[in-house]
Amino acid sequence: MKNSVGDRIDFGGILWRILDLQKEKMLMLTEDILFQKDYHEKPVEITWKECSLRDYLHKEFLDRFSIEEKSRILEVTNKNLGNPWYGGMEEEDTVDRVFLLSLDESVRLYFGDSSKLLDFRSPKQRYWFQRKDLNNVKRRAVFDSCSWWWWIRTSGKNGKYAGYIHGDGNIGIQGNGxxxxxxxVIHPHTGSAAGGVRPAMWIQINKKERDYDKI
Incomplete structure (x- = not known):
């Protein structure tokens, strides 16, 4: 049986969820938070292109995969739109092999469509999206058996903040430092306050490998 969007698969010893499936490639996001890490190593204004987390994903994280696995991880050009609630400017496009989802991808595309909450901000929406958003449950993730928040790549209220998904699935559009x-707020098991990381990547689907074993 062929895979479909929403299926879970193993790649590189990591459990991934398929977010998008095209003829020759598919987009995957880790099913769970893999680790905690700051978006950037210093509390300064920074963009996705320059942040230390992006550097880590393209070096240490990518190096955990085998030569064969790396050959299937595709380079893609990511758009990095500004934060619409805080007048953020569009940032430079990035060429990524491993990346974080953007605000738009998290709101409109891969966890149901919550576009109205982004495009038509209500007076009560100062920080998070509404807790009654039915798509919140689809964004929830765990780390070390506990719900935890995870980074997206879009900037928050300014360049010293980056957007995130709260432990209950709400969009933290104002961002965390x-x-x-x-x-x-610290993780009960790790004692760390750092955000969770759920890497995403596009991988090539070869003819012989078109039918993965589902988990």
Whole structure:
């Protein structure tokens, strides 16, 4: 049986969820948060292109895959739109093999369509999207058996903040500090306040490998 969007597959010893499936390639997001890490190593204004997390994903994280697996991980050009609630400017496109989802991708494309909440902001929507958003449950993720928040690549209210998905699935459109240090919210098992990371990537589908074993 062929795979379809929403299926879970193993790639490189990691469990992934298929977000988009095209003739020769598919987009995958890790099913769970893989690790905690700051968006950037210092609390300064930064873009996705220059942040230390992007550098880590393209070096240390990518190096965990075999030569054969790396050959199937595709380079893609990602658009990096500004944050519409805070007047953020569109950032430079990036060429990525491993990346974080954007605000638009998280809101409109891969977890149901919550576009109205993004495009028609209500007076009550100062920080997070509405908790009654039915798509929140689709964005939830866990790390070390506990719900935790995870980064997206779009900037928050300014360049010192990056957007995130809250532990309950809400969109943290205002963002968390790129180097989040002083907070009372820490992971109960790790003792760390750092955001979770769910890498995404497009991989090539070869004819012989078109039918993966589903998990």
């Amino acid at each position: 790129v180097s989040k240090r002083n907070t009372n």
